[in-house]
Amino acid sequence: MKLTVVGGGSTYTPELIDGFARLRDTLPVRELVLVxxxxxxxxxxGGLARRIFARQGHDGRIVTTSDLDAAVDGADAVLLQxxxxxxxxxxQDETWPLECGxxxxETTGAxxxxxxxxxxxxxxDIAERVRRANPDAWIIDFTNPVGIVTRALLRAGHRAVGLCNVAIGLQRKFAGLLGVAPADVHLDHVxxxxxTWETAVRxxxxxGADVLPRLLAEHGDAIAADLRLPRPLLDRLGTVPSYYLRYYYAHDEVVGELRTKPSRAAEVAEMERQLLRMYGDPALDEKPALLAERGGAYYSEAAVDLAAALLGGAGSPYQVVNxxxxGTLPFLPDDAVIEVPAAVGGKVPAPLPVADVDPLYAGLMxxxxxxxxxxxxAALRGGxxxxxxALLAHPLVGQYGYAEQLTDRLVAHNREHLAWA
Structure with a gap:
């Protein structure tokens, strides 16, 4: 089996490599190409990746290249990161919107x-080159904003599915609180x-039996602290929202915080500099602890499980995907991209039935x-x-004055990447 990782030079990649090495029985990769x-x-x-494979006794071949066409040639699956x-x-994305309040x-709002x-x-463009190389290859998108990118891929007819680590992170968190194996926890994730919201934890x-009320009763303070939302709000909702909902439920509070501290991008950039220095150490043959602070927790487990299921291996039959x-959510168009549990062993992921969604959530969706x-x-046609x-429609913007200012700033800061600007 050949897998290709586009964006293989990311500091995320050793997390992925570690998963491929540990879970080789689930996903037997013979050739892994980092492009x-x-x-x-x-x-x-690439050097660290090879040392990780060697340390863990994985005999797969790791190839590094800048040649995309060679990298995707014959690939069974291509991961985009x-x-x-x-x-x-x-x-830039994290700073100029603050000028407008x-x-x-980096993934929501302006x-x-x-x-x-x-x-x-x-x-x-990458997907078209994958299709030319192997029309049966799966494209697994971890590139943000995952919903919009996956929608673009599917509309263009590509064999694609979107992946995010929020659900698997919550699954692992809840499993730890309940004292059970992660495989025993199924999320009603919608x-x-x-x-997204967790409306039940089974x-x-x-x-299975829903233990979400028990989780909130016994561990609500810890869950709320992780989300940086008030415990009483979780009790009123009766659900566990993803931490991204804080941008909506506490917008002005978050803006105030962001204006008074270094951006996450600045923190990550410094972290990446440290990680790359570590990766250059020929004695390092495992992912460093610092990588856990970079983000993307459990990305490797999610990616391995999904790729294995899509390619007919030993992956879990039900996984949260984009x-x-x-018709799964009747209040949304059929071609909307949603993030829900789905059966992933067939030709296309098949979303599982979803219970009626509270209007409080359905309206925002x-x-x-x-x-x-x-x-x-706007991404496809420009202008x-x-x-x-698009900005005027976004609930984190919504006012024409803000939308005008943000449009000017967005175009000014992104001219080199916008063919029409």
């Missing part, structure tokens, strides 16, 4: 739109990428879905007016 235009980073990451513009672009964040505009054309499978709605539709239109319309 990245940044040759210096790729050399460091790229960042167009690098951490410098992320730093809006959240500065910053998330900027990232989508930079990313969608690049990803679609929403859009980075806009033991034993999709039909895929077409297809519908609003953000409309924004994502406009954002994808200042399309950018303005």
């Amino acid at each position: 990245d235009p940044a040759a210096d980073r790729l050399e460091l990451v 790229l960042r167009v513009g690098g951490q410098a672009a992320r730093q 809006c959240v500065g964040q 910053g998330g739109l900027a990232k989508a505009l930079r990313t969608v054309p690049v990803v679609l 929403g859009l990428n980075h806009l 033991l034993g499978g999709p039909e 895929t077409y709605n297809r 519908a609003n953000v879905t409309a924004y994502e539709d406009l954002a994808l239109d 200042r007016e399309r950018v303005f319309r």
Whole structure:
């Protein structure tokens, strides 16, 4: 089996490599290709990747290259984890929206739109080259904003599925609190990428007993602290929202915080510098502890499990993925991309049935879905007016004055990545 990682020079990659090495019985990779235009980073990451495989006794071959077409040739699956513009672009995404009083964040709001505009054309070009090399290859997208990027891939007819680590992180968290194995915890996870709620936590499978009330009663303080939301709010909701909901439920509070501390992009950039120095140490043959602070926890387990299931291996039959709605949530269009548990062993992921969604959540999902539709239109066709319309539709913007200012700033900071600007 051949797998290709686009963006293989990322400091995330050793987390992925560690998962491939540990879980080789689930996903028997014979050739793993890391492709990245940044040759210096790729050399460091590739060297560590080979040492990790050797330490753990994995006899698979690791190849590094900057030649995308050679990298995807014959690949059974291609994982996308790229960042167009690098951490410098992320730093911009997290700062200029704050000048207008809006959240500065790399995957949602105005910053998330900027990232989508930079990313969608690049990803679609990569996907076309994958299709030419092997039309049966799966594309697994971990590139943010996952919902919009996956929607672009599916609309273009690619064999694609989106992946996020929020659900697996919560699964592991709840399993630890309950004292059970993660495989015994099934989440009723519903929403859009980075806009999700756990409406039930079931033991034993999709039909198991719901222990969410018990979790909230016994561990509500710890869960609320992780989400940085008030415990009484969780009690009133009776659900566990993803931590991204804090940008919506506490917008002004978050803006105030972000204005008074270094950006996450600045923190990550410094962390990456330290990690790359570590990766260059020929004695290092395991992922360093610092990598856990970089983000992407459990990404490797999620990616291995999903790839194995898609490719007919030993992956779990039900996994949380980003895929077409297809009537699962009746208040959204069929071609909306939703994030829900799905059966992933067939030709396309098949979302499991979802219980009626409270209007409190359904309304926000519908609003953000409309924004994502406009954002994808702007990414595919360009134009200042399309950018303005997407921003005006976003619930974290919503006022025409903000939308005008944000449009000007977005275009000014991203001209080199926007063919139409």
